[in-house]
Each structure stands twice: as C-alpha cells, then as structure tokens.
Amino acid sequence: MIERSKTVMNDLVAAIRNVMLKHEITNEELRFAVKYLKETANTEFELELMMENFFEITTAHVTNNKNSGSASNIAGPFFLEDAPDIGSEGEIKTLEEGEHLPIVIRGQIKDLAGKPISGVKLDVWHSTPRGTYSGVHEGIPSEYYRAKLTTDEMGYYKVRTTKPVPYQIPDNGNTGRLLKSMGRHAWRPAHVHFKARKPGLQEHITQVYFNGEDYVDSDCCEAVIDELVIPFVEENGEQVIIKNFVLDAA
C-alpha cells in the first residue's frame, strides 16, 4: 500500500505539473486555485460533490475494466441503507405529486456461468417526480422512493414505482460554477440506482438511464455507459424497464 501510494502520488504530481507547464500557470493562478480548493472544502458537501462529479465514474471504469459481468456505475450521494424490504416483487412507496408516471422495473440476476442467483439483496432508489431524493431533500420520508428486493429462486425481481426525472446537482456552489466555466451544465439525466449484494459475489453498484431522454448525452457526471441506457417496453399497458444483471464473483 505504501509502495502504491508512492507510485500514484508521484504520477499525480507529475500529471498536474504537465498541465501547469502546458498552460503556463502563474503563481497568482496557483494561489487562486489554493483559495478555491480551501473554500470548497470549507463548504459543507461541496468537496464531496466535486470529487464525485468529476472522478467517481473513473472508479467505475476501473471496476468495469477488471470485471466480466454487467457494467458498474457511480453510486452518487443518496443511497440509504434501511430501505423497506419488499421481497422479490412489490411496490416502491411513492407520493401522488408532480408528474406521477407509473413504471415497472424488472429483471433477472445471473452469475458469470449464466446460472440464476436467488437471494440477492437488490436495493433500488431514484428521484421523486420533482427531481429530489427521499430522506435527503424536502422532508420526504426515507421509506419512499427506495426499496430492498430479494431475487426469487430463478433470480427474478420486479418492482412498481414512478418515473424519475433529471436531477440538477447544486449549481450555485464551486462545483456548479466550475462546470459552468468548463462550458457544461449541472444536470444528470433521469436515472435509477441499484446496489446488488450477496455473500460470495462482488457488491455491484450501477444505474440505468432511459433511451433518448434529456441529458443522456451530456450528463454532468459523465457517467452514462451505452450498456446502461435502456428503452421502455410496453407490457400489458405498463411502461417497463428490463434491467438484467450478470454479477462477478467476489
């Protein structure tokens, strides 16, 4: 670990020095950068937000490069551990508010050999129809817009909920201003988060995005992976997202 830290930190400093030389960074600009980082760290959640926005996806790419199962994606800041347990099939509690569009999310979880996996704990969480998260924003109780499923004996799960909408990360702080200065906006496309866990398997964190929707091509977190952009299909008059998983062994 100490060897690793030595190698990585030397590389990191060299990479920053290269950018400084390339763009002829002055001492005044360096002082400005220090002040900017200090201000960011002193503002609650801002440094976390900035690091997640720019670098969390890279850790998912590192995981995906090593794994052979389904694509992992960023976790974001709004996972909560104690979502309601609803078994292999059920409903996420939602509020009758905003554009309340019912959807179904269903799928099957298999291992690398193609064998269905029962007993996988699958957390599903997403925004309200107003683009906020329960237990975090606006006093929406945390048992809404979240659930913990358990796959059945054939690895299946199915959940009814409402369609999430695009999410704007706070754009009035240093992260939002930085994005703006880079010519980018502060929006994420509508997405659903998943966390799949079972002893013997790697913990798998991912998201799905919806085909053709706003910001899919310009996510502020640059986290959209083709494999995770999924079309709605109609089944028995319901709008359905089919998200299957292939999980790597631990």
Ligand code: MBD
């Ligand atoms: C989110 O909902 C999210 O998923 C990420 C990655 C960052 C901020 C808010």
Ligand code: FE
């Ligand atoms: Fe999110």
